[in-house]
Amino acid sequence: MSMNYAFGFSLFLLILVALNIYFFYTLNTVGLKSHKFNVPTINVDLTSTVFKEIYDYLNYLPSQYKTINSKFGSHQNILLNSFNVSKNIKIDTIWSETQNWFNEDSLFPHDNGTAGKILHAIQTTQIALVDNAPKGTQLKLLLLLEGKQKIYFKPKRYNLNHVVNGNIYAGFDRHNSEVFAYYLAMVLNFRWIAPSVIRKIHLHKDVIPFATMGLKKTMIKNGNALCIYGKCFYCKKNETVCPDQNGEIEGAAILYLNKQLKIHKTPWRRSYSNRKMEWEVDNAFCKKVKSSLSTKLLLNIIDVAVFDFLIQNGDRHHFEVYRDKIILLDNGKGLGNPTVDELDILAPLYQCCMISPFTWQRLEMVSGGSLTNTIKILAALHNQNLATEEHFKAVERRLLKVYATVQYCIGKHGRAKVLKNWLI
Numbered sequence: 001m002s003m004n005y006a007f008g009f010s011l012f013l014l015i016l017v018a019l020n021i022y023f024f025y026t027l028n029t030v031g032l033k034s035h036k037f038n039v040p041t042i043n044v045d046l047t048s049t050v051f052k053e054i055y056d057y058l059n060y061l062p063s064q065y066k067t068i069n070s071k072f073g074s075h076q077n078i079l080l081n082s083f084n085v086s087k088n089i090k091i092d093t094i095w096s097e098t099q100n101w102f103n104e105d106s107l108f109p110h111d112n113g114t115a116g117k118i119l120h121a122i123q124t125t126q127i128a129l130v131d132n133a134p135k136g137t138q139l140k141l142l143l144l145l146e147g148k149q150k151i152y153f154k155p156k157r158y159n160l161n162h163v164v165n166g167n168i169y170a171g172f173d174r175h176n177s178e179v180f181a182y183y184l185a186m187v188l189n190f191r192w193i194a195p196s197v198i199r200k201i202h203l204h205k206d207v208i209p210f211a212t213m214g215l216k217k218t219m220i221k222n223g224n225a226l227c228i229y230g231k232c233f234y235c236k237k238n239e240t241v242c243p244d245q246n247g248e249i250e251g252a253a254i255l256y257l258n259k260q261l262k263i264h265k266t267p268w269r270r271s272y273s274n275r276k277m278e279w280e281v282d283n284a285f286c287k288k289v290k291s292s293l294s295t296k297l298l299l300n301i302i303d304v305a306v307f308d309f310l311i312q313n314g315d316r317h318h319f320e321v322y323r324d325k326i327i328l329l330d331n332g333k334g335l336g337n338p339t340v341d342e343l344d345i346l347a348p349l350y351q352c353c354m355i356s357p358f359t360w361q362r363l364e365m366v367s368g369g370s371l372t373n374t375i376k377i378l379a380a381l382h383n384q385n386l387a388t389e390e391h392f393k394a395v396e397r398r399l400l401k402v403y404a405t406v407q408y409c410i411g412k413h414g415r416a417k418v419l420k421n422w423l424i
């Protein structure tokens with residue numbers, strides 16, 4: 001009897017120890033859960049050991065990252081309210097409200113429908129003047145809207161289903177990428193960005209009557225149509241922008257920022273040749289950057305890297321700063337190829353292994369499809385379809401890779417170091 005009791009008791013102790021060990025490991029290991037996480041596969045380059053390790057974490061991501069996070073619901077409602085278009089908008093007040101806005105957290109007003117009002121005004125206000133905007137390398141126009149609001153207009157060069165092959169910065173800017181980027185930034189709560197919306201301008205009604213002489217000089221007959229070749233570094237007479245069958249030119253209409261911006265070279269910029277940059281050969285590159293940049297700016301660069309990775313913008317050669325924060329300007333090189341995930345756009349994240357806790361919290365909130373669903377819903381409020389389903393799926397797939405990269409960092413350095421509140 002007592003032997004049986006002793007045996008039973010030892011068995012009980014054994015089970016208790018086993019349970020303890022089980023819970024200790026499940027609660028302490030990051031990512032490496034027992035069941036495999038199903039991530040849509042694409043061809044990836046696993047020659048780098050960092051990439052291999054990140055992909056290991058991707059295969060065993062905790063399941064919370066594939067389900068909707070209920071904490072996002074209230075934030076989604078706030079966004080919907082911001083972008084809802086009210087019918088009776090007074091546009092004369094919207095420009096002064098926009099230009100006189102001053103706030104530490106956002107470049108433009110958003111709340112109580114203002115974001116929607118601004119987009120509606122950009123989309124519909126009568127054009128007063130159209131000129132070339134020769135800044136930068138790609139064709140763009142400067143529109144002056146009634147009420148003296150300037151707008152940059154990046155014309156459509158490709159249909160949404162066109163796949164841009166070649167290197168990560170190949171091809172013309174994608175107008176839809178500019179607008180997609182604006183909504184992406186809003187969903188991620190990155191508020192240092194200019195409002196941007198798809199607008200169609202009629203060549204003979206909206207452009208020619210208001211075109212400057214300079215713009216008229218950069219127009220050319222292409223068959224029956226009058227087209228624009230513009231004035232910019234890469235502008236060529238045989239690469240024109242022509243109106244569609246309705247006589248309209250579609251483009252991204254981006255609010256012009258009348259502000260003094262400081263321009264910096266991105267430490268993680270590409271060479272635009274076969275030559276490798278320092279960050280591409282030295283995984284300890286971040287140490288060097290840390291010694292020359294403030295932590296605040298570095299965390300900001302890492303936010304931008306996450307943002308660029310999601311849309312696959314590999315062309316952020318420079319960044320412009322206003323009041324010590326990077327403005328997300330020039331987002332047209334995203335959404336080129338939905339089957340490509342260039343992981344090295346995330347180099348600032350996996351080489352520095354730090355991320356702002358605010359950014360991480362928001363990223364965790366938009367899991368399970370919320371990110372792209374919200375972009376779709378917000379864009380639809382202004383009658384826009386910003387990308388093909390393949391691109392929306394690709395953005396979700398890349399979000400999983402961002403989660404995996406942060407898990408890789410936590411696995412390597414511990415949560416406290418990666419998510420330390422550096423700014424306090």
Ligand SMILES: Nc1ncnc2c1ncn2[C@@H]1O[C@H](COP(=O)(O)OP(=O)(O)OP(=O)(O)O)[C@@H](O)[C@H]1O
Pocket residue numbers: 135136137138139152173194254255256257258261320329330331332
């Ligand atoms: N919305 C804006 N408001 C004010 N200035 C802007 C805006 N967008 C762009 N700029 C200015 O114009 C410059 C060129 O714009 P952008 O980078 O979008 O053009 P790009 O043709 O893609 O240039 P690049 O080929 O150099 O990347 C920017 O560096 C910035 O200084």
Ligand SMILES: [Mn+2]
Pocket residue numbers: 136315330332333
């Ligand atoms: Mn550019």
